[in-house]
Amino acid sequence: MTKQIHLAAHFPGVNNTTVWADPESRSQIDFASFEHLAATAERGTFDFFFLAEGLRLREVKGRIHDLDVVGRPESLTVLSALAAVTTHLGLAATVNSTFNEPYELAKRIATLDHLSGGRAAWNVVTSWDAFTGENFRRGGYLDKADRYVRAQESLRIVRKLWDSWADDDLVLDQEAGVFAREGTGAFADEGAHFGIRGRFGLPPSPQGRPVVIQAGDSDQGRDFAASGADVIFSRHGSFAAGQTFYKDVKDRLAKYGRTEESLKIMPAVTVVVADTDAEAVEKARHIREQQVSGPTAIVLAELIWGRDLSAYDPDGPLPTEDPVIGSNVTQGRAGFNDPASIIKEWREAADANGWSLRQTVINQQNRQTFIGSPETVATEMNRHVQENAADGFVLVPHLTPGGLDDFVDRVIPLLRERAVFRSEYAGTTLRSHLGLLQ
């Protein structure tokens, strides 16, 4: 059976994927930017709009990183505002389970779900580091090993609160004066990380309960997603890695009594569209050059080498030193598991092509996932989905806020023509868009 593609729009993030020096680049904080991208996504009948989260500004060598976009709003507040200016688009908030309590999460996300008529999603993320903890009452209290234990317990409790009302508990009988059944929403829970009790003050929304998204990639993270997520936001955008990841995660579902359709796998991808494939390749190269300035090349190399490389010329050869494992040269973002093998690959590529450090970073890191004419991009994306490398994609544009304009104007019509993507929304809730049970 032909699968239908699911699409999400990621608001440009605080990393070097986002090009801020382009003349088209606008504010990362003005509401107008969020409104523009959400309107584009809704025009393209996307499934949802996705917002990441920040809890501490990233640092390099003990100082705030200044080369990428810095600063962003609090996700749920922006999405509640976007509920006012959209009608069908799903609204997904990344919110940390380590530095938030389940009751607050349940209340705030359920509020968004009601305000949007059943369009809310929660992307459950975890952190554990003392660096982030310095902004919070509890500090860095959680062991890395415990982060999924807490996240899993947090998600279980949040869902318990969302499910704490029976369908007929909301009575709304004005004449009899009964708003809701007595004592409805009562809950109590004791676990390793939480001991809470009380009453939850919101009934189910039109979609029953918010959609849950998960992005974990470790073995533990994949099991967490397979046991309880509705959507996986994966990093495996390439065809081969996508297929491997897809099979691995979908194979885990049976042990949790779930069907393959109940979990959608949506890798983060980047797209470059131009009139012809050759023009798209040229445009992609230009964007990569914008994304990796000389200073950025040095910082990205420092992330891998784990040491100060500021003495190096980005337009000169690669550093000759070995990497330092487990250094804290950068804070507030994920490091690399096997820097030595990355460096080996980089040296080989640089030697073979005569590349400078900057050229090596440009060519070896984060090349765009789909590059080509609208026809090529539509064909490739559809192939990824039909051949089970993905159920859809989270599109990460490089420009704020117009980065998906081209995609929606030029690629979406082709996907619609092939009847692999909706021409209009069939339902009003995010669960309905994703084909999940209400």
Add this chain to the structure above:
Amino acid sequence: MSRLITAIEIDGAGGHPGAWRGPEVDPGAILTGSLALRAVQRAEAAGIDIATFVDTLEAPVDEVSVRLDALGLAARIAPATSRIGLLPTITVTHTEPFHVQAQVATLDWVSSGRGGWVADVSTSTEAAAVIGRRDPAPAADLWREARYVVDVSRRLWDSWDDDAIIRDAPTGRFIDRDRLHYVNYESPTFTIKGPSIVPRPPQGHPLTAVRVNTPEALEAAGDAELVLLPGTENLAERVQAIRAAGQEPAGGGLRLLVSVAVLLDEDAATAHGRAEGGSFDYVGGVEGLAGLVREWQAAGVDGVHFRPASLELDVPVIAEKLLPLLGVTAADRPGTTLRNRLGLARPASRYAEEGAR
């Protein structure tokens, strides 16, 4: 006498516990937010300056036993309004100060400078139990802590200079990091490193309001830019006491509003019939209330915070009948931000002033 400030409170279908039962109310609209939205839009059209949104951490125990998160509701209303200030109640006892300040800053961004908050504490055992991290504590302790939360929020709002974003292509720098500041805040119950994740909000400091409904809250009133003073007894004395305690916050001036539960109907019998089961500072026609408002103004308040019995019945009367009597119109308010509207200056960042760069 200076221009009267007016505010309106949003709570379910209204302040009367049975307001949702009126035939004019669609009770389902409490949950979609559309009842609140309509009331705020009516208030805005009539020239009301501020909408406040009731909230508690725990679920309400009233007839209407549901409540949307006030911050989310205010954010939902922001793009659908353009002039009115939006102040959700946010409790600080069991929540993270770093999140609270980011939320209020974001509300200020999405409303283009009309954001603020009513800072409150959670003294109940119910609120403590839904989070399960801290035992209930005496109000005096919690308000002391709340003052630290207000203080650190303002510091975090100042932790980005207004001109921190430089987009300097030649050097590849998006920000000038010397214009971002660690707050390194220490209070008896929490510490925060900073800076905020949110760039400095449009108003510099979104408006901080405190409802002085207990003696313990009185102390925190001195830190607020907007004080809501419930009840009308001994008004002049209470106003004087608060003004005496006021610390003159950055941006200058404290705005003090008497906060009154009102039910309006020209027909006395109808009014008193509707009032049954509720508790009000005023029940009756608009002329009588207009007279009282002038008395309260003479007692020294800057304005009135109306808590309508029913959003559907009383807000239209306040908007269309009462405000014209008080000389309030939509046209006579300057500026676009809430601070402009209330005549409060936009505070400079304390860190920028220290010349840290």
